[in-house]
Amino acid sequence: MVNKSDEELIVLVRRQNTAALKELYRRYERRIFNFILKYCGRRQLSQDLLQRTFERVWFGAHLFAADKGSFKGWVFTIALNLTRNEMSRKYYRYHHQDLSEVDEQEVSFPSANIHTPETAVIQQERKALIARALGLLKPHLREIIILKHYQQLKFREIAEILDVPEGTLKARFQKAIADLKVLLNAEDF
Amino acid sequence: MSHIPQHQLIDFHYGELNAAESREVREHLANCEACRADLAALETIGKTLYTLEDSSPPANGFEQLMNRIPTSEMISAPQIGRLQVAPYFLLLIAIIFSASIIGIFHQNIAALSYFEWFHQFAVVDKIGSLGFSAILLSSIGVLLTAAIAPVLILEMRQRRNIQRL
Ligand SMILES: [Zn+2]
Numbered sequence: 001m002v003n004k005s006d007e008e009l010i011v012l013v014r015r016q017n018t019a020a021l022k023e024l025y026r027r028y029e030r031r032i033f034n035f036i037l038k039y040c041g042r043r044q045l046s047q048d049l050l051q052r053t054f055e056r057v058w059f060g061a062h063l064f065a066a067d068k069g070s071f072k073g074w075v076f077t078i079a080l081n082l083t084r085n086e087m088s089r090k091y092y093r094y095h096h097q098d099l100s101e102v103d104e105q106e107v108s109f110p111s112a113n114i115h116t117p118e119t120a121v122i123q124q125e126r127k128a129l130i131a132r133a134l135g136l137l138k139p140h141l142r143e144i145i146i147l148k149h150y151q152q153l154k155f156r157e158i159a160e161i162l163d164v165p166e167g168t169l170k171a172r173f174q175k176a177i178a179d180l181k182v183l184l185n186a187e188d189f
Numbered sequence: 190m191s192h193i194p195q196h197q198l199i200d201f202h203y204g205e206l207n208a209a210e211s212r213e214v215r216e217h218l219a220n221c222e223a224c225r226a227d228l229a230a231l232e233t234i235g236k237t238l239y240t241l242e243d244s245s246p247p248a249n250g251f252e253q254l255m256n257r258i259p260t261s262e263m264i265s266a267p268q269i270g271r272l273q274v275a276p277y278f279l280l281l282i283a284i285i286f287s288a289s290i291i292g293i294f295h296q297n298i299a300a301l302s303y304f305e306w307f308h309q310f311a312v313v314d315k316i317g318s319l320g321f322s323a324i325l326l327s328s329i330g331v332l333l334t335a336a337i338a339p340v341l342i343l344e345m346r347q348r349r350n351i352q353r354l
Contacts, residue, residue: 018255025251033246047247054254123240130241149238154205170196177199180234 006071014061024071025054031151032079038146039083041135049086053079073160076151080143080161087139133183141176148173193217193224202231287326295322 001009001023012020032053037046056078064074134142147158155173159166193201193214200206201214218225247253298304299318307313313321 018258021254022251025254029246029250030243033250034243037244038241043244047250050246050250051254051257055257058258127241130238134241145238148203149235150243152203155200170199173199174195177231177234180238181230184234184237 007066010057010061010064010066010071013058014064021054021058024057024075028072028075032075035076035146035151036079036083038131038134038150039139039142040087041131045086049079049082052082056082069160070157073157076147076153076161084139084143130184133180136183137176137179141172141179144169144173145176145180192221193227195227198224198227198231202228202235283330287330291319291322291326295319298322298325 001019004012004020004023006024006027009020009024013024029050033046033050036049036053037043040046040049053075057075060078064071134145137145143162144158147153147161148155153161155166155169159169162169164172197206197210197214201211206214218228295318298321304318304321307321316324
């Protein structure tokens with residue numbers, strides 16, 4: 001299984017091969033999890049959405065068309081759509097990424113405790129501020145920052161996932177960077 | 190001298206330019222302080238963003254996933270639903286259709302010349318033209334079903350998967 005390409009594995013998943021699903025899960029679990037986590041800032045929700053993404057990979061394996069793109073693009077598209085749907089719900093719109101209100105267990109980084117050395121505390125605060133700035137970005141800009149900067153995807157790959165022309169994508173990325181500069185300066189960086 | 194457009198600087202920063210384009214940008218940067226400052230700003234924001242590292246996904250994630258996904262035995266178990274019923278509905282229509290054919294045409298079958306040949310077997314006399322027609326048509330039905338069974342099974346499985354999505 002380890003030697004097989006993603007596209008070979010998804011063909012096996014189509015035939016209900018769980019070993020192939022396990023290998024795809026191993027390859028993408030960390031990337032998809034962190035993509036969702038940076039998008040929504042909630043650990044518990046990210047775990048759930050990661051599972052739902054792979055549930056769709058399993059039941060929708062026959063819907064994957066190799067001639068229309070890579071498995072990587074497809075699995076990110078599924079994760080993105082699930083996360084967008086979830087975040088468009090009323091609750092998240094009004095409580096969006098307000099980390100101060102979120103339970104400690106829920107946030108994407110461990111909270112600082114009194115025994116942590118001072119530098120670590122500062123580091124945690126910096127992380128909290130960045131997570132907050134990301135959360136304040138408009139969703140259509142945030143998803144590009146995460147896919148480009150954190151997931152290191154090519155603009156061509158992101159264009160495929162978001163179904164947006166590459167030129168539009170680059171313009172949005174510039175806007176996102178400009179907004180982040182403002183947000184991070186406002187957060188005293 | 191015109192400056193490097195922001196989108197090209199971004200492509201340069203993320204290594205998306207080809208060798209010739211990269212060289213051009215590097216040459217410009219060597220002589221232009223303004224563009225160097227733009228690139229430095231991009232690098233700074235990049236480093237700042239990286240402060241937020243990746244987290245580890247939950248342990249036993251795959252096991253949790255398998256608990257949500259039924260195994261193949263469960264998938265092949267019969268389920269009642271609008272889509273699942275469709276093939277059985279087709280089967281019912283086929284049975285009614287065959288019965289009607291037998292009802293209407295069994296006398297004609299009895300009149301066919303080859304039917305005479307079957308009279309050498311005592312059983313044909315016992316079951317009569319009605320029984321003979323039934324056996325004949327159901328044999329054809331079984332053969333046809335056996336021939337298209339793989340297609341039907343695949344179809345039913347896919348319908349079930351789509352419905353679960
Ligand atoms: Zn310049």
